[in-house]
Amino acid sequence: MLRNLGIQVSDDLIAELIKDASKTGNGLIDENDFMQWVTKIQALQGLDVTTSGGDSEEEITRDLLAAFKVFDRDDNGYITRDELRAALEMIGEPVTDAQLNQVLALGDIDHDGRIDYEEFVKMLL
Secondary structure: OHHHHOOOOOOHHHHHHHHHOOOOOOOOOOOOHHHHHHHHHHOOOOOOOEEEEEOOHHHHHHHHHHHHHHHHHOOOOOEHHHHHHHHHHOOOOOOOOOHHHHHHHHOOOOOOEEEHHHHHHHHHO
């Protein structure tokens, strides 16, 4: 089913994602948890980040925040270099150090070595 969604991941990563997506931590995901997880992955891959005619500003904001939260693994409000690398590798986009530097240079507007939500939105839109 994940392949039909265009998501390519290893078995180990699937196990980790299921654990993360499970609200109870028991490894079981209900339909709502699954749909939230799919939305996050799609937003991360850029499928829901731009307007597609009928998306409201609220829907776009929600999708961008979901994508940001996928990157911000420790939920501290910032995407670090390591979090950026991990998120890109999670969606099958391994990056070199030079590529990471380029992304950080584009997104890190205040040059503090990390990307906050506002910088993330500006980078994507």
